[in-house]
Amino acid sequence: MFAAYAARIDRDRPLDGLELGERPAPEARPGWTTVTVKAASLNHHDLWSLRGVGLPAERLPMILGCDAAGIDPDGNEVVLHSVIGQTGHGVGPDEPRSILTERYQGAFAEQVSVPTWNLLPKPPELSFEEAACLPTAWLTAYRMLFTQAGVRPGDRVLVQGAGGGVATAAIVLGRAAGLRMYATSRDAAKRARALELGAEAVFEPGARLPRRVDAVIETVGAATWSHSVKSLRPGGTLVTSGATSGDPARMELQRIFYLELRVIGSTMASRDELEDLLSFCAATGVRPVIDEVLPLERARDGFARMERGGLFGKVVLTPG
Secondary structure, three states, rough: EEEEOOOOOOOOOHHHEEEEEEEEOOOOOOOOEEEEEEEEOOHHHHHHHHOOOOOOHOOOEEEEEEEEEEOOOOEEEEOOOOOOOOOOOOOOOOOOOEEOOOOOOOOOOOOOEEEHHHEEEEOOOHHHHHHOOHHHHHHHHHHHHHHHOOOOOOOEEEOOOOHHHHHHHHHOOOHHOOEEEEEEOOOOHHHHHHHHHOOOOOEEOOOOOOOEEEEEEOOOOOHHHHHHHHHHHEEEEEEEEEOOOOOOOOOOOHHHHHHEEEEEEEEEEEEEEEHHHHHHHHHHOOOOEEEEEHHHHHHHHHHHHHHOOOOOOOOEOOOO
């Protein structure tokens, strides 16, 4: 079957390790289901995999792609939850949790196999392309907002780095839930797009906000960390799920302990949270922001755009 896969690890030039070509189809195994992929979406996790983060060379070649929606052997439309080993379903009870493509072949292919427990019904209100955007970036944003930050309607939330997958999702989900969303970006066009998606106000990175916020959604790291901490009200919450610009040199510890701020890490989310997110989107009309839909044969173009940082929303790949 045709697939996009990591053939080599290259930390400096990750796309040099990306190959497009034929790979073996999934083999049947007890407790697993093979899904015909209709749509799959890119994440920064796929670029990190090409750099060898979470994917050692001895596991190559590895088909990339964490997120997908498709059709199971019985004709059901399904969405994949990409965390494998969370409860032992389909794997040994002592296997550590991993994301699809770290230990098991991914979804940038005509078919993908996952534990049957990892499949959820796709709501008919969502297209395959829309559903394929949800299981990583959108699910991460959902957990950051509603589980980790614990915000309520009317609260103010700052999202750093508008345009990224998690940041975009947080703006849309927060607005739909009645939150007052602020966003930052270095790019004027991305700030304007954030306003269109429901942000109440947008700012250049580091700008003083009109009011301190109840929570910050932080995925950027060093470039925005100090601003994130300084933007919180006393007792506010900073939730971080990434550091694309690196670890911050200063943690602002004096401000954190003096103002009794909470700093919470967040990684992916549970199957139940994905089920809730799917229902939320179906019921509210919220839809993932898609930057571009490409045939799988053009996966390299999508990877290159993501690496350059020019996306606003998700890149979706469609096999066949």
